[in-house]
Amino acid sequence: MKNFFQSFGFALKGIVTALRTERNFKIQFATGLLVITAGLYYKITITEWFVVLLAIALVLGLELMNSA
DSSP states (O other): OHHHHHHHHHHHHHHHHHHHHOHHHHHHHHHHHHHHHHHHHHTOOHHHHHHHHHHHHHHHHHHHHHHO
16 A cells, blocks of 8 residues: 555656646646636536546646656
């Protein structure tokens, strides 16, 4: 179980490092936050939330893989 939580720590450290060093990741992260804020303002449906969050996760995940 210790290794399981340790792997989450490493993943979080990688995301924090990307936020500090990768310009494109910062832009995409900020854009994702802006889209989430707009979704809250416009009160989008559960299905729309699923699509929006999936798209944000895919973009950020692929950017991390591109940087690796």
